[in-house]
Every structure is written in C-alpha cells, then in structure tokens.
Amino acid sequence: MSPGKPRLATGPSERDETLADLLAHGRFLSGLSSVGVAWPPPSAGAARPGAPGGASAPAVSAGESPGPDPAVALAAIREEIGDCRRCRLASGRKTIVFGQGDPRAELMFVGEAPGSEEDEQGLAFVGRAGQLLTDIIEKGMKMKRSDVWIANVLKCRPPQNRNPEPDEILSCQPFLEAQIRAIRPRVLVGLGKFAAQWLLRTAEPISRIRGRLGERDGIPVMPTYHPAYLLRNPAGKKDVWEDMKAVLRLLGRPVPGED
Numbered sequence: 001m002s003p004g005k006p007r008l009a010t011g012p013s014e015r016d017e018t019l020a021d022l023l024a025h026g027r028f029l030s031g032l033s034s035v036g037v038a039w040p041p042p043s044a045g046a047a048r049p050g051a052p053g054g055a056s057a058p059a060v061s062a063g064e065s066p067g068p069d070p071a072v073a074l075a076a077i078r079e080e081i082g083d084c085r086r087c088r089l090a091s092g093r094k095t096i097v098f099g100q101g102d103p104r105a106e107l108m109f110v111g112e113a114p115g116s117e118e119d120e121q122g123l124a125f126v127g128r129a130g131q132l133l134t135d136i137i138e139k140g141m142k143m144k145r146s147d148v149w150i151a152n153v154l155k156c157r158p159p160q161n162r163n164p165e166p167d168e169i170l171s172c173q174p175f176l177e178a179q180i181r182a183i184r185p186r187v188l189v190g191l192g193k194f195a196a197q198w199l200l201r202t203a204e205p206i207s208r209i210r211g212r213l214g215e216r217d218g219i220p221v222m223p224t225y226h227p228a229y230l231l232r233n234p235a236g237k238k239d240v241w242e243d244m245k246a247v248l249r250l251l252g253r254p255v256p257g258e259d
Contacts, residue, residue: 070103073182077175081155087171089156095122099151099179106251107143108185109133110176110195111226113154113164124150129227133191136227141244142256149183151176153198164194173198180219187250188219189243192226199223211243222247 078098084090097114100123109125117127125133137145154164154172176198180188190196193206199221200214206223214221224243225236248255 068182070182070184074103074179077178077182080178081175084155087156087168089154089158089168092159093156094119096155097122097124097152097157098155099124099149101145101149102147103149103183105147105149105183106186107147107189107247108149108151108180108183108187109189109191110199111150111152111191112194113152113161114157115161116157119157124152125227128231132227132230136240136244140241140256141248141253143253149179149185151179153195169194169198180216185219187247188216188221189247190221190223192229195226196221196223211239211246213246220250222250 081096081098084096093114097118101108111125114124115127115129118124118130124130133150134145137143137148153169153176155175156172158164158168188199190199196206196209197203199216200209200223201216202209202214206225209223210225212223214223222243224240225233230236230240245255245258
C-alpha cells in the first residue's frame with residue numbers, strides 16, 4: 001500500500017496538486033505502526049493516532065453503556081455522506097455503497113472496496129466473494145447474514161478494482177469510524193490486507209497479521225483473508241475457518257464441531 005512516485009510538477013497548479021497529494025500520503029502513513037499489531041492492546045481510552053486534525057476520537061468499547069439508537073445514528077451518517085464528492089472516486093462510481101446489516105450487530109465485517117456488482121446494486125459483498133462470505137457466516141458460523149453488519153474501507157468502487165489510494169482511504173475514514181461508533185460491535189473482522197491494516201493501524205502484510213487478534217478502540221479485531229483471495233486460493237479457507245472459530249468464542253457462541 002506504499003504510494004507511487006509523485007509526478008513532477010510543471011506549473012503552479014500542478015505543484016499545488018502534488019503537494020496536496022504528498023500531504024495526504026503523509027497523514028495516512030503517520031497513522032500506521034512500523035512494528036505491527038500491539039498485543040496486549042493499549043488502553044481503550046488512549047488517544048487514537050491518525051485522527052483527522054490530530055484530535056483524539058472517543059474510544060468505542062465493547063459492552064459500553066448504550067448511546068443513541070444505532071439505526072438513527074447510521075441514517076445520520078448516510079445523510080452526511082450525501083452524494084459524496086470528497087475524492088476522485090466520485091467521478092467513476094455509479095452508487096455509494098454504505099454497507100448493510102443489523103444496526104445492533106455484535107459482529108461487523110469490514111472489506112476493502114466495492115466491486116462492479118456492488119457498484120451496480122449499492123450493497124456490500126454481493127458478488128462471488130459476497131456469496132462466499134455469506135457461506136462463511138451462515139453455513140460455517142451458523143449465523144444469519146442479516147444479523148451482522150458488512151461494510152468496506154471505501155464507499156465507492158476504484159476504477160478497474162485497483163487498490164485504494166491513501167487519500168481515498170482518508171476521505172472515507174471518518175464515515176467508517178462513525179459507523180463503528182454507531183453500531184458498537186463486540187468484534188470486528190478485517191477482510192484482507194487493506195481492511196486489516198486500517199483496523200489495526202499497521203503496515204504489516206496480511207500474511208503476517210492474519211489470525212493475530214488485535215483491537216481498535218477497545219473492540220477485538222480479527223484480521224483474516226478476503227473472500228476474493230479464497231476464490232483464488234481455496235487452501236486458505238482452513239485458516240479463515242480457524243479465525244472464525246476464534247470470533248465465535250469471543251462472541252460466546254457455540255463453535256460447530258466442538259463439544
């Protein structure tokens with residue numbers, strides 16, 4: 001996820017654009033840890049690095065006292081997003097993919113970005129990878145997909161499904177953070193490199209952090225492989241199932257196949 005080389009500026013406007021890109025990259029990288037996932041986790045009340053403007057955001061703790069109605073809070077967040085034009089992705093997207101599920105979900109999945117089918121329908125994880133995620137939730141974990149919340153780091157589809165750029169992640173970050181605060185899930189699952197790195201504020205590769213329980217603002221985070229990766233590498237399903245069993249134990253739910 002390291003930024004590419006900035007193009008050379010040839011005029012005042014291009015120089016300003018280049019400087020703005022470099023500042024965005026710097027803000028993004030400043031929120032990453034060079035040493036990976038901290039465990040045991042820091043105090044849930046600790047200041048959150050990388051918050052916009054350098055301010056500390058309120059921590060979200062599993063089991064905290066009830067706040068505003070999650071459905072109302074999520075509706076307000078969606079209204080705030082509006083017809084978002086905060087980054088370059090707006091020019092190529094068809095729909096904003098806000099995420100969907102139970103506003104009071106105990107479990108929240110976070111993926112990378114919408115694909116073509118998600119962009120068409122405005123729903124997260126509805127393509128082939130989405131069907132596999134549904135199977136993981138319903139056939140494997142014995143939960144209903146409608147009982148969890150599913151979202152992405154980006155709300156708009158990148159062109160040709162390319163990787164998210166740091167400034168795009170920064171543009172969407174406040175809204176995903178607000179969704180997490182509104183839902184207050186007991187467990188977060190990061191699906192794939194970009195979601196896991198964002199949730200855990202680390203630059204370590206998914207191959208190293210997968211299955212290594214971390215936390216974000218007091219909420220346990222399980223980083224695991226993205227369903228799209230599993231479609232290309234079926235052998236990884238065994239690792240993901242081990243991760244999901246750990247998630248079920250965190251939720252206090254029965255683990256299929258275990259007495």
